[in-house]
């Protein structure tokens with residue numbers, strides 16, 4: 129069996145090129161629009177595409193627009209740093225439009241990106257093939273794209289092939305989010321963040337910010353309490369020992385504090401179960417997750 133792959137992918141492009149339509153197509157009924165109330169980072173998860181052997185987490189990159197003022201410029205810095213921390217960038221353009229100033233500006237920003245950048249030429253159903261090649265040619269001269277896919281988000285042309293290639297470019301990694309429950313529970317992400325926050329608070333920086341929390345289950349009730357199960361991923365046995373603490377004391381404290389916040393967030397009683405797992409080198413495999421911790425303050 130091939131190894132499981134996973135990663136974070138940014139979709140960028142001018143307004144109206146079809147980014148939302150594309151997301152809806154690949155997520156099908158599993159549209160997982162994430163709009164957590166207490167979002168702790170500015171990186172929004174747009175949707176999560178999960179198969180048996182891969183998981184692609186699509187993220188929004190805020191501030192990809194021309195800076196109008198100092199604050200915008202700051203946001204653009206943040207967006208740009210996000211672009212370098214995802215595993216791949218999808219730059220979407222529309223087949224029925226010529227490259228404009230907006231595209232050029234985005235491409236200029238993309239020059240600093242070292243991760244694979246795909247060109248997605250969307251809406252090919254609107255143009256004659258004879259017109260498509262010259263357009264692709266124009267874009268290819270503007271950047272050496274890792275891959276180019278002419279697609280139609282509404283008709284579905286070439287979308288499967290794109291997902292296949294995209295999966296192959298992603299690093300090996302675990303499934304970060306549960307298969308299908310995400311749609312009904314946008315809180316998964318926030319709950320994970322709350323747990324992570326308590327770990328960092330209580331471990332006094334003995335555990336790197338790269339600790340990842342994955343909420344596995346959050347739907348069953350026992351004795352009127354919502355049962356939440358989450359995995360805490362660390363890289364080394366030593367970190368695991370710190371988080372668990374003497375006789376489990378640290379993990380217990382993390383659980384108590386996190387539960388309090390989660391109950392406030394969800395407005396109901398919760399039973400929280402936590403496991404600590406060692407996953408060697410996952411940080412190297414996924415720079416984006418790392419920034420959920422590292423750059424949180426910078427991005428706020």
Ligand SMILES: Nc1nc2c(ncn2[C@@H]2O[C@H](COP(=O)(O)OP(=O)(O)OP(=O)(O)O)[C@@H](O)[C@H]2O)c(=O)[nH]1
Nearest residue numbers: 142143144145146147148149250251254280281282
């Ligand atoms: N013919 C055709 N129309 C498309 C295709 N993809 C998107 N559209 C249409 O293009 C318009 C814009 O699509 P959106 O998905 O809203 O574009 P967007 O990039 O998400 O736009 P913003 O949210 O403004 O950034 C809609 O009317 C879509 O129906 C396509 O492949 N073919």
